[in-house]
Amino acid sequence: MSTYLRGIRTPHRKGTKKKPVLRMDVPATVTIPMSMHIGKPATPIVKVGDLVRVGTKIGEADGYISSPVFSSVSGKVVKLIEHRLITGAATTAVVIESDGEMAVDESIAPPVVNSKEDLVAAIKASGIVGLGGAGFPTFVKLDVDPARIDYLIINGAECEPYVTSDTVTMLTRADDMLYALRALRRHLGIQNVIVGVENNNRQGADAMAALGQMMDDLSIKVHSLPAIYPQGGEKVLIYHTTGRKVMNNQLPIDQGCVVLNCTTLAAIGAYLQTGMPLVEKCVSVDGGAVRLPRNVIAPIGASFQDLFDFCGGLTTEPAKMIYGGPMMGITVPDATAPILKNTNAILALTKKEARLPKTTACIRCGACVNTCPFGLEPATIAAAYDKKDIDALKDLQVLSCMECGCCSFVCPANRPLVQMNKLSKQLIRDEARKEGGNK
Ligand code: SF4
Ligand code: SF4
Structure with a gap:
């Protein structure tokens, strides 16, 4: 096989299945990061006080693997801030105060x-x-x-x-x-x-x-x-x-x-x-803490909180909030996180949904190996990561891991295997960067 x-x-837990798609109210402000793509961040081309409309370019692509960024509302640029991406890297984000008009840029x-x-x-x-x-x-x-x-x-x-x-x-x-x-x-x-x-x-x-x-x-x-x-x-x-x-x-x-x-x-x-560039996104808003799970068409840069409010608010303090699904999604620290170009879902999970069982020692059952679509060896990768053995990690082809999380899901010892893979990949990249810098 x-x-x-x-x-x-x-x-599956698809609480938004068969629910109507609704366009949310215009948020008071949007926070639009210059990096919502793989590649170099866009360069901001607006300054505080500039008036923008829906579709106005606010960030110019920087190089070949990059992408321009556009305003998703009409209004005024009020701040350029340092924004922490979910990868931990910093980028600039443009904060725009909406005038509520959603007037479209004349160039469209x-x-x-x-x-x-x-x-x-x-x-x-x-x-x-x-x-x-x-x-x-x-x-x-x-x-x-x-x-x-x-x-x-x-x-x-x-x-x-x-x-x-x-x-x-x-x-x-x-x-x-x-x-x-x-x-x-x-x-x-x-x-x-x-x-x-x-x-x-x-x-x-x-x-x-x-x-x-x-x-x-x-x-x-x-x-x-x-x-x-x-x-x-x-x-x-x-x-x-x-x-x-x-x-x-x-x-x-x-x-x-x-x-x-x-x-x-x-x-x-x-x-x-x-000719209207990418300024909005359909997002599944779900999870046990969301009062009315829905698919919502949201302007890019609207916050998690804006979308939760549009979905009737939260029924309880969420134990975890996530960009994307629970398998590959990334946890956000709070509900001010903005909707990005590639956000397909945001989840607010209850304590019960987010509960992580206790990690125990590997029992060498092989379940993680037998479930990996790429035939990788997550348990061996984890051992190599513990030793920070970069050569072994490369030999084990950790860079081809797609971070699907299947290995963690099946592990009876609840070992954080996918997280180890992510850290291993970062270790190899950091090493490559260091070597590049020393040349
Ligand atoms: S996260 Fe990586 S190692 Fe784990 S099953 Fe998916 S592809 Fe394989
Ligand atoms: S599934 Fe878990 S317990 Fe089994 S070999 Fe892999 S890491 Fe070890």
Whole structure:
């Protein structure tokens, strides 16, 4: 059995499933970080006192792997602050006081796209990044020789508990996805599209199949994925849908594949039609402490608290608040944390939901190894991390860990294996940086 077929069955707890999608009230202020993507942070191009509108550029991309940033409200820039990212790194954030008008920037107009170069430039200008959580600037994936693309794979797998915002996209944004697919077909010569949807998401699969019937010049196949976690990991999805394996140090395009999350695809379509850059996001607001779990369309930069308030407030003091789902999500220290471009969910978990059992010694049962989709050895990695043995960590290929958390989930000793993997990766990166600095 390929290791890619491994995974775990998690409780779904999708409290926002079948709930209507609502647009939240305009928040009083938004805090918009310059780094909401993989790559170099954008450079702020506004100063305190500047008036901005919805779609006004406030941060310029810095270099190739970077992304511009836009105001999500109309109002006045009141502060530029140092903002601590969830990775611990610091970036600048622009704080904008909203005037409540949501007036649109006069420059907003659909881009003129007549070629592949135009399309890539437009997607770069839109500020769109991977909206499934990764935050990688989307234009980079499409800035390739079209002859290398055998498959465009649309990621509709939503295997994380609680999260339903991608399903909402599949059910409600067919027009935007269709528009994007037509542009990708025309300018990148995309012939084959495969949509990966889990076999327990019938509605999503039906919606995507209906989309396929609307495209007569493009083959769109809906691939039913097993309802096990993690199906949304890029390499896992490519293997399940095409049988191709992306090896270590390879990119999906090396196996003829480009993977886009379904919400990213919809965002491309919306931008090409309107010219409005990425300024808002559909977010699943859930967890036992949320009074009215909902999918909410929120301006980027609104706070957790703004979204909780829109969902009827909290019923109890949350034991934990998380960006994303409970498997791969990141805990935030308080409810002032802003919604980012790639935020697909925010959770407020009760003490019972967030309870972490006591860690005990490894009993060498091998469950973590047997569950890892990449065939890694988490227990051995943890031992190498304890010794800070960087050579061993590299040999154990910890850098290919996708941080899915399956190993921690199955460990009977409740060892924080995924956290050790993250720290191990950081150790290797720090070492590489030091070596680079010494040259
Ligand atoms: S977190 Fe990493 S090591 Fe653990 S199961 Fe996932 S990919 Fe494997
Ligand atoms: S699952 Fe836990 S107890 Fe079992 S080998 Fe892995 S780390 Fe040890």
